[in-house]
Amino acid sequence: MARIVGIDLGTTNSLVAYMDKGTPRVIAGRHERAMVPSVVALTDNGLIVGDPAKEHLTRNPERTVYSVKRFMGKGLADVQNELAYFPYTLTEKGGVIRIKLGEKTYSPPQISAMILKELKLRAEAFLGESITKAVITVPAYFNDSQRQATKDAGMIAGLEVLRIINEPTAASLAYGLQEKTQGTIAVYDLGGGTFDISILKLKNGIFEVLATNGDTHLGGDDFDQLIADIFVTDIRQQYGLDLKAFPDHMQGIRLEAERAKIRLSDELKTTVNLELPDGKGLFTRELTREQLESLCNALVERTLGPCRLALKDAGLTAADIDEVVLVGGSTRMPLVRQRVQALFGTQPHCELNPDEVVALGAAVQADILSGGTTDMLLLDVTPLSLGIETMGGVMSSLIRRNTTIPASAKEMFTTYVDGQTGVDIHILQGERELAKDNRSLARFRLKVPPLPAGVPRIEVTFLIDANGILNVMAKDMRTGETQSIEVKPSYGLSDQEVERMIEDSFKFAADDVSARKLIEARLDAGALIITTEKSLTDGGQLISADEVTAIRQVLSVLAAAKDGNDPRTIRARMADLEQAAKSLTVAMLDDSLKRGLQGKKVSEVT
Amino acid sequence: MDGHTHHHTSDRRELQMARSMCWHCQSEVSGEYFCDRCVKVQPVSKELDYFTCFGFPRRLSIDQQKLETKFYELSRAFHPDFYQNKSDAEQTISLGNSAMLNTAYRTLRDPIQRAEYLLDLEAGSVKDIRTTPPADLFEEILELQDTLDEFRASDRTSDAAAALRSQLQSERTALEGRQRDMETQLQQLFGRWDGLQDRGEATDQARAERDRILKDMRDILSNRTYVKNIVNDLVATIA
Ligand SMILES: Nc1ncnc2c1ncn2[C@@H]1O[C@H](COP(=O)(O)OP(=O)(O)O)[C@@H](O)[C@H]1O
Ligand SMILES: [Mg+2]
Numbered sequence: 001m002a003r004i005v006g007i008d009l010g011t012t013n014s015l016v017a018y019m020d021k022g023t024p025r026v027i028a029g030r031h032e033r034a035m036v037p038s039v040v041a042l043t044d045n046g047l048i049v050g051d052p053a054k055e056h057l058t059r060n061p062e063r064t065v066y067s068v069k070r071f072m073g074k075g076l077a078d079v080q081n082e083l084a085y086f087p088y089t090l091t092e093k094g095g096v097i098r099i100k101l102g103e104k105t106y107s108p109p110q111i112s113a114m115i116l117k118e119l120k121l122r123a124e125a126f127l128g129e130s131i132t133k134a135v136i137t138v139p140a141y142f143n144d145s146q147r148q149a150t151k152d153a154g155m156i157a158g159l160e161v162l163r164i165i166n167e168p169t170a171a172s173l174a175y176g177l178q179e180k181t182q183g184t185i186a187v188y189d190l191g192g193g194t195f196d197i198s199i200l201k202l203k204n205g206i207f208e209v210l211a212t213n214g215d216t217h218l219g220g221d222d223f224d225q226l227i228a229d230i231f232v233t234d235i236r237q238q239y240g241l242d243l244k245a246f247p248d249h250m251q252g253i254r255l256e257a258e259r260a261k262i263r264l265s266d267e268l269k270t271t272v273n274l275e276l277p278d279g280k281g282l283f284t285r286e287l288t289r290e291q292l293e294s295l296c297n298a299l300v301e302r303t304l305g306p307c308r309l310a311l312k313d314a315g316l317t318a319a320d321i322d323e324v325v326l327v328g329g330s331t332r333m334p335l336v337r338q339r340v341q342a343l344f345g346t347q348p349h350c351e352l353n354p355d356e357v358v359a360l361g362a363a364v365q366a367d368i369l370s371g372g373t374t375d376m377l378l379l380d381v382t383p384l385s386l387g388i389e390t391m392g393g394v395m396s397s398l399i400r401r402n403t404t405i406p407a408s409a410k411e412m413f414t415t416y417v418d419g420q421t422g423v424d425i426h427i428l429q430g431e432r433e434l435a436k437d438n439r440s441l442a443r444f445r446l447k448v449p450p451l452p453a454g455v456p457r458i459e460v461t462f463l464i465d466a467n468g469i470l471n472v473m474a475k476d477m478r479t480g481e482t483q484s485i486e487v488k489p490s491y492g493l494s495d496q497e498v499e500r501m502i503e504d505s506f507k508f509a510a511d512d513v514s515a516r517k518l519i520e521a522r523l524d525a526g527a528l529i530i531t532t533e534k535s536l537t538d539g540g541q542l543i544s545a546d547e548v549t550a551i552r553q554v555l556s557v558l559a560a561a562k563d564g565n566d567p568r569t570i571r572a573r574m575a576d577l578e579q580a581a582k583s584l585t586v587a588m589l590d591d592s593l594k595r596g597l598q599g600k601k602v603s604e605v606t
Numbered sequence: 607m608d609g610h611t612h613h614h615t616s617d618r619r620e621l622q623m624a625r626s627m628c629w630h631c632q633s634e635v636s637g638e639y640f641c642d643r644c645v646k647v648q649p650v651s652k653e654l655d656y657f658t659c660f661g662f663p664r665r666l667s668i669d670q671q672k673l674e675t676k677f678y679e680l681s682r683a684f685h686p687d688f689y690q691n692k693s694d695a696e697q698t699i700s701l702g703n704s705a706m707l708n709t710a711y712r713t714l715r716d717p718i719q720r721a722e723y724l725l726d727l728e729a730g731s732v733k734d735i736r737t738t739p740p741a742d743l744f745e746e747i748l749e750l751q752d753t754l755d756e757f758r759a760s761d762r763t764s765d766a767a768a769a770l771r772s773q774l775q776s777e778r779t780a781l782e783g784r785q786r787d788m789e790t791q792l793q794q795l796f797g798r799w800d801g802l803q804d805r806g807e808a809t810d811q812a813r814a815e816r817d818r819i820l821k822d823m824r825d826i827l828s829n830r831t832y833v834k835n836i837v838n839d840l841v842a843t844i845a
Contacts, residue, residue: 162690206678369690377678377685403712406686408705463705466686 004133004162004370005123006362008170009112009150011069011219012192012329014038015356016119017363018127019372024174024363026356027126030523035355036122039066040114042101045518045565049118052519057255061087061247063101067221068115070193071097071108072153073145075491085225087247095491107493109149110501113156117505120157134159135366137358139194140166141214141306141383143429144441144470145491151469152493156501162369164467167191168198169209169380170361171327174352176202176376177364183322184210186310188340188348189358190303191328193219197307199314199321205375210314211402212383213306220258220330223296227257230295231274231285239280246277264289265332293335300339307343313402324348327357379404382464389426389435398462401431408463412477419450425460427470427487440490446474447483458483521567521574525558528574532581535588542587554580626651629695639683639703647684649699655727656710664728665803666721666796668714677711721796722827729820740829743784747836750777754843774844781837788830795823 006017006024013035017026026034033051040049041056041064048056056064065088071079076092083090089100098105116136123131136159138150147164154161168187175181181202189196196214200207231253232243243249256274263270269288276283311318324340326348331337340348352360367373382405387397398409413423423446430438448456457477464470474483488494493501532555540548558573627634628641628648639648650659657664660676682688684707689700713719739747753773760767799819802812 163687204678206681208678365687368687371688371691374688377682377687379681379685404708406701406705407708408702463701465701466704 002133003127003129003131004135004366005119005131006170006359006364006366007116007119007134007136008167008359008362009069009116009136009138009153010038010191010358011067011194011221012038013355014115014119015359016123017356017359018123019363019367022373024177024360024367026359027123029122034359036115036118037066038069038112038115039064040068040111041065047101047114048519049114052523058248058252061251063088064251065099065101065111067193068099068108068111070217070221071099072112073143073147073149073491074108078491087251094494094497095489096493107497107501109153109493109498110156110505112150112153113501113505116153116157116159120159132158132160133162133366135163135165135362135369136161137167137170137362138164139189139214139216140168140196140198140212140380141194141216142166142468143216143384143439144386144468145439145489146216147467147469148489148492151467152498152501155498156505158502158505161467163365164469165362165365165378166196166198166209166212166380166383166468167358168196168212168327169200169207169378170359170365171325171352171357172198172200172202172207172361173364173376173378174357174361175325175349176205176207181323184316184320185323185325186307186321186344187325187327188303188307188331189327190330190336191219192221192330193217195219195303195306197303197310199310199316206377206379208379208404209381209402210316211310211312212381213310213313214383215302215306218299218302219328220261222299223261223292223330223333224254224258226295226299227261227287227292228253231257231272231283234285235274235276235283238283239276241276241278241280243277249274249277260287261292261333264292265334289334296333296335300333300335303336304339304343318344321346326350327354329355380466380468381405382407382468384429384439385431386441386462386464386470387428387438389428393435394433395428395430395435395438399464403464405464405468406466408461410459410461413446413448413456413458413460415448415451415453415456418453420453421448421450422446423448423458427462427472441470442487442489442492444472444485444487446485449476449479517567518565518570521570522562525562525570525574528577529555529559529562532577535581535584539584539588539591542591543584547583551577551580551584629699639680647689647696647699647703650703650706656714656723659707659710660714662714663803664724665800666717666724667800668720670715673711673714677707680707717796718792718827718830721792721823724799725820725824725827729824740832743829743833746780750774750781750836750840753777754840758843771844774840778837778840778844781833781840785830785833785837788826788833792823792826792830795819795826799823 003018008015015026015034015036017024028034029036036050037054039053039057040047041053041060043056043060053064057066074097075095076090076097079097091098091100091105096107098107099111120131134154136150136154138147150164151161168189171187171189172185183202185200185202187198187200194214194216195218196212198212199210201210235241235243243253253274256272260270260272264287267289269286272285272287274283321344324344324346326337326340331350331354337348364373364376365378368376381402382399383401385397385401386399387395388411390396398411399407415423424443425446426435426443427441428435428438429441432438446458446460448458459475459477461473462470463473472485472487474485475481476483532551536548536551554577558577561569561573564570626648628644628646630646631641631644633641633643639650640646641648660673662668681704684700684703686697686700686704689697713723753770757767757770757774760770802815802819
């Protein structure tokens with residue numbers, strides 16, 4: 001069976017991992033970085049992803065998409081409150097958010113697919129084989145539409161998504177493998193955009209999720225926003241300057257706020273410097289950990305409610321939890337650790353890198369699916385109750401939240417009017433009484449043979465599969481005939497649209513490849529320029545002044561080529577520079593050899 | 607556990623299984639969930655009850671530990687994770703069997719759901735859904751409904767509301783006590799049921815006793831559900 005990789009498609013960062021002889025490993029890209037920032041930018045040379053795209057956040061904010069995961073499976077109305085914070089333009093079509101980049105609009109699954117493709121390429125380059133199958137993780141509290149959108153993203157990226165698994169449970173797999181833990185554990189996952197809590201029982205290789213809860217709109221991004229807001233207020237007061245009118249500066253502030261927050265995880269106070277627009281100079285401000293904590297306290301508190309609900313649903317109290325595992329970058333905040341420790345009364349675990357543990361777990365699940373790991377089995381639950389709308393707009397629950405998946409429920413339908421030929425069914429997800437307060441998943445029309453009222457008997461099976469995704473089947477109990485059901489998702493792409501996006505993504509693949517070549521050439525050229533400059537500083541005195549001038553000349557030609565658009569030219573100029581700098585390299589090598597010999601006896605040399 | 611009746615249950619299961627043919631190689635399936643000949647997974651028969659599925663006799667007291675062990679064992683046999691490389695037909699069966707297994711486990715794990723399920727199997731009836739209060743609680747519940755309405759209409763910050771709230775609190779304690787009493791009664795009935803089954807007598811007297819237990823169980827179960835819903839409503843209102 002072809003290899004299956006594990007992918008953590010995060011709000012902030014994404015990673016790919018694989019199983020290497022029983023040990024999951026993340027795949028690092030250039031510069032040994034395993035994390036790919038979940039950022040996509042439209043540049044003059046096409047779309048770029050990851051670290052190079054991140055640089056465009058401040059240079060090119062209207063055309064640089066970050067935190068796209070927040071929009072997966074959503075309509076515009078769902079994100080109305082935060083629209084002001086995003087510098088790029090959002091619209092909606094067919095109940096699905098679209099993001100405007102230049103002339104074109106993209107659905108969130110398409111943007112996510114670009115990140116997935118980057119990871120796919122990275123895995124292919126590293127493993128030296130083509131990768132077409134993956135396990136992708138999602139927040140445990142993701143609803144059906146959000147899971148479906150993630151699956152669509154995989155398809156658009158040319159990946160068969162064999163399983164969608166929940167991030168906290170993936171983390172528990174990685175821990176379980178490493179620690180051979182038994183007992184009841186709580187996994188607390190606070191990332192950039194989402195929060196999840198899962199309570200699991202680990203016993204003899206079975207990972208049984210007892211309950212899960214969370215908030216798909218709570219994470220480090222929100223902390224950054226609070227910090228950025230106080231900077232903006234300060235700047236308005238001190239300089240009478242409204243930064244909201246400068247999207248590039250707003251992005252700069254957001255990034256600086258994040259950096260300050262991260263520093264304050266290790267330090268008690270830090271200084272923030274921000275270049276102001278219109279030549280207004282430099283804004284400087286001190287921020288203490290205490291200030292940060294009082295700012296973020298309410299948000300951290302908000303994670304505790306879901307923890308208590310999950311415990312209650314699991315039929316447990318905090319004292320029953322043997323171990324707590326921390327996942328996600330935001331759990332590095334001392335305040336978060338304190339609160340979690342206080343709630344569960346136990347020192348949380350963080351032996352595994354919280355940035356990588358989810359991807360590692362996805363790789364373990366991938367190995368289970370390919371038949372490599374056979375002693376471990378994950379039994380997960382559905383996070384939200386599933387039901388249908390009944391008379392009077394009330395939701396009738398069919399599958400309760402925290403039911404182990406796969407889960408199914410059957411419901412019999414009949415008619416109220418003679419000769420009626422259809423019954424409209426509205427599927428919902430959520431915990432509220434009224435249909436309108438829950439998430440609308442889909443609608444469909446059940447076909448019924450025209451008969452006297454009450455005579456038809458159509459049995460509808462609602463099945464939530466191991467991905468947490470709903471499948472609907474209907475059977476006419478009188479004839480035994482099954483009927484295929486076309487479900488129209490309320491907040492999702494239609495099959496045809498996904499199909500078209502897959503085609504598009506192939507069409508643009510050629511463009512993507514050349515864009516990628518350019519980016520790589522530029523990165524490599526940048527690295528070569530830096531090392532050559534360093535050699536000139538360290539060893540310039542070893543060669544003649546003319547030689548130094550010659551090298552500098554070739555170096556500036558390369559620097560110019562690097563700003564151009566042709567990867568081949570860049571590569572050629574790089575070769576020129578390597579050639580020109582040869583005398584320097586040789587001189588430095590000789591020198592270090594010579595110095596290595598000094599102080600040694602002649603007998604040792606020969 | 608009584609050897610005789612247990613034997614009886616497994617006979618039953620063999621009978622059900624023997625009737626089915628392997629969907630794949632058409633040979634008779636005598637193995638539990640897998641064809642003896644081609645080793646393909648078999649769909650769990652719709653007629654198979656949850657007790658039989660777990661290899662348990664129809665008793666109302668269950669060894670939770672054994673139940674869990676069996677659940678894990680069957681999960682390892684059926685879960686879709688282990689069918690990724692198999693045919694579509696096998697994947698569909700694995701999905702259906704897993705979903706059934708999860709429902710079965712959820713039902714048997716909880717004593718109340720287990721009893722309701724057994725009642726359904728034995729008396730072939732659906733759950734009684736009560737719409738009026740049980741006779742011995744009639745007055746009390748009508749009064750409670752009034753207090754609830756009054757509280758809902760009140761200004762929550764007023765003294766009157768505070769008084770109503772504390773009245774509702776004590777009502778809640780009383781009803782929860784009532785619920786516990788009913789659960790104790792149920793436990794006794796569960797014991798009587800299991801004893802009767804263990805003795806396995808086929809006398810008229812035993813049959814009459816059986817029917818009486820089932821009827822009492824049904825009444826108490828539906829009263830308990832009614833009270834439980836009232837308590838939930840009450841808790842939600844004063845929260
Ligand atoms: N040392 C740190 N202290 C505080 N927050 C951090 C630290 N390191 C990372 N973060 C925050 O963690 C978040 C990213 O976490 P990650 O788990 O990668 O997110 P996601 O799973 O959403 O992609 C960001 O908001 C980042 O600012
Ligand atoms: Mg994450």
